[in-house]
Amino acid sequence: MLLMNDSHPLVFILLGIPGLEDVQCWISIPFFCMYFVAFFGNIIILLIIRSEKSLHEPMFFFLSMLSVTDIVLSSSTLSKMLGIFWFNLREIRFEACLTQMFFIHSFTAIESGFFLAMAFDRYVAICNPLRHSSILCNKTVLVIGISVVFRALVFFIPHPFVVRSLVFCQSNIIPHTYCEFMAVINLTCGDASMTKSYSLTIASLIGAFDLLWTIASYTLILYTVLTRHSRQAGLKALSTCTSHILVILVFYTTATFTFVTHRFGHNIPPQIHIIIANIYLLVPPMLNPVIYGVMTKRIRQKIVRVFYSAGV
Template sequence: MAMFLLNETHPAVFILLGIPGFENVQCWISIPFCCMYIVAFFGNCFILFIIQSETSLHEPMYFFVSMLSVTDLVLSSSTLPKMLSIFWFDCREIHFEACLTQMFFIHSFTAMESGFFLAMAFDRYVAICKPLRHSSILSNNTVLVMGVSVVFRAVVLFTPHPFIVKSLFFCQTNIIPHTYCEFMAIIKISCGDASVSKDYSLTVASMIGAFDLMCTVASYTLILRTALSLPTREAGAKALSTCTSHICVILVFYSTAVFTFLTHRFGHNIVPQIHITIANIYLLVPPMLNPIIYGIRTKKIRQRIMAIVLFTVE
């Protein structure tokens, strides 16, 4: 175990325990985690390849899907390789600077994912409620501005996190009972009163999540009202069918996100194994499911996949 001098403000390295209490079965736990990462990595790369190579998919909806795929690739790749090295090779050390970098990528790209979900909800709202103005409202420049705004918001709001950790003192331990460098897990092992830092992080996360979720719900409320007002039931069902893939990935993302947030805020009695497992699912399952759901539920992407498969077979 790496040690550090007590007179230093922070250790040279942290020790990631993995999932405390599950040390004897972590090798088995790594199997589904590894499978999820493989699906997430190659699935999102495939989605990006399809959208980039097919000019008919160069539309706002698919541009946002591309942004989401890039976010998923970064998010899963920021956590899984190190996590698997802990489970397989007992490689638990992570340098202080690398830990801060991983922490920043995890929190900022999670915020980006939430922002891109909102952007996609807005795209569906315009496509269904204002179809004649879709191309004028969501021009390529507008899509670019929306994407840059999502990235800018996440970077600005989560850049203070590494500096906050650097300002903390670690006088007792450098052991993080987690599979990755999570801000709250690092805060808990610091010395002194870190309540302000904790409140800042939870406030930023809750504000981003609440704002994006409320705007997304508002968009789909308007979409539902428009769909129900269409002259035929078939037309309404067809309009809503274009939203099903997006609704599925939103439900997966926000259900695990809300649970993780509530455990930090109120769930002090929840055992660490459950909290850490859910935190891992929060970062791994959406990146894995997003390409699957969009590949199956989105007609144009599905048709392109089938064309590639048939061409390969022939």
């Protein structure tokens, strides 16, 4: 029975992964492992940066902001997903569904913004090292962080209100593990093309803007290294960018793959779409602390010291 309140259902029913109900418990194991690494890996990164005064620099402040974003982004979907897989808790209230949708969209945009901020930090550090501390002082870092969050809020706060204004009259069953935007919009009646266009346009503009300026930053970094530094100094400078380049590649590769399969992969089974959508929200938050922990020497040394002192 579809319980309605005005023009929308009181609750939605999340099906999980339709067609794979018998193996959802097994599918939950790698998802839980990824979330475990994402959550505790980012917590460790935050604790290390907080406790180690030598890491109180713009690059690591931005990394802290990224870690908080990763924790929120992965937690916004995984807890409900595991509830579906393990305890058959499929119901989600309409308002909670819109809230989850808002968190997914806004924190994805925030993550993209912090990648750009970290690219700018590397650009200043390598191309204008003598002014790095004056350009990226603590106040500037705070302003950049607030601006990244503010941008996401401005563009995506209207999103749940726009969706709420639509009329739902088909069903309250969402064939997904979370309130994915297109899966929810497909339950509406009438023309929702403006809402779809708004969401797609905003997400595309933010992603394209951040990616293009990130590429521009690293193009200038590469030019500076090749033209102004000795080979040894250039390689050392580039080594500080390795971890950041890797996490950017992971984030935008999974984002592009998800967009392409949803937009053009009409012949791809829906189960694959759903699994890819979940991987997109879990893999970058999981790999970010792993990559930074392994590739960033100062963080790696601190982690080794912590585990060594603990007798591990």
